[in-house]
Amino acid sequence: MVLVETDRLVGPQTVIHELGLLSRALHHAVERHGVRLPHGAPRLSAQRGEGRALKLPKARDRLLSKTEHEALKIACSLEAPDDGKAYAGLRTARRPELWLALVFAGTTSARQSELCNLRWRDVSEESILFRDTKNGSDRLIPIWGDVRQILAQLPTKRPAEARVFGYTPGGLRQAFRRARERAGLENFRFHDLRHCAATELASKLGGDPFLLRQVTGHKTLAAANRYVNDRSRDILAALDKPR
Structure with a gap:
């Protein structure tokens, strides 16, 4: 176990996870290795004032509207085309990789x-390997x-060890x-692109959480089921479909 000291503020989820890791390590030391602690293995919990437990924040469900999508696409380019069109060509930007990186994240649910x-060594004709x-x-x-697409x-002809998006x-x-x-854009984080992609993928994969996990890399079915449950409109449409 490696503990890293940091001077940045962290959220409740990080505090709870770190205390859980430390608690499991102490219990393992006592129960498996006979380590003696003065008061036994402590039960650590995240508390704030007056003994109130920290609560995990609600899962984010921020999606981009069509208008926001176009605004972000335009903003990813550093110079506007002379004809004033809304950046129909991605290569009008000096760094087209930025917009393509965001589209990639919003398509594959990559972190x-x-x-x-x-x-580039991890990209073949048929698959991508995230290491x-x-x-x-x-x-x-x-x-x-x-x-x-x-x-x-x-850009092509890059070394195998080069970063795909640079x-x-x-x-x-x-850059983001x-x-x-x-x-x-307000209240929109890079990680929200992962949510956008997972929501779309859940629909394309027919609401199968097992298939969704294979693409998104969510560790638990519960995490994947969140996006499956988001498809309530699709479920309602299927149930109301005439036989």
């Missing part, structure tokens, strides 16, 4: 770290039509933040 770590993901394992996903617009994590965070500000 920011997975997108930045993706190298060392947040869950500690690699994830292989197929390349379908929408993803193939995104990759086809990226961004480091810090560089992508900064600037584009978001130019687009005037």
Whole structure:
């Protein structure tokens, strides 16, 4: 177990997870290795003033409207075309990789770290391999039509070790933040693109949480089921469909 000291503020979820990890480590030491603690293995819990337990924040469900989508697309370009059109061509931007990176994340549900770590060696004709993901394992996903179109617009003839989208994590965070500000988007984070993609994928995969997990890399069925449950309109339409 590695503990990393940080001077940044963290949310309730991080506090609860870290205390849970520490608690499990202490119980393991006592029960499995006979380590003696003065008062036994403590039961750690996240408390704030007056003994109130911290609560996990509600899961985010921020999606982009069509208007916001177009505004972000325009903001990802650093220079406007002379004809004033809404950036019909992605290559009018000096860094088309930024918009393509956002579209890729919003299509595949790739995490920011997975997108930045993706190298051309991990992209084949039929699949993409995300290495060392947040869950500690690699994830292989197929390349379908929408993803193939995104990759086809990226510069070709790059070294196998080159980043597919050319961004480091810090560089992508900064570029996304600037584009978001130019687009005037409020309360929208890069991770929300993952939610947008998972919601769309759940519909395309027929609401199958097992298939959804294979693409998105969600660790538990409960996490995947959140997006399946979001399809209430589709379920209602199916139930009301004439026989």
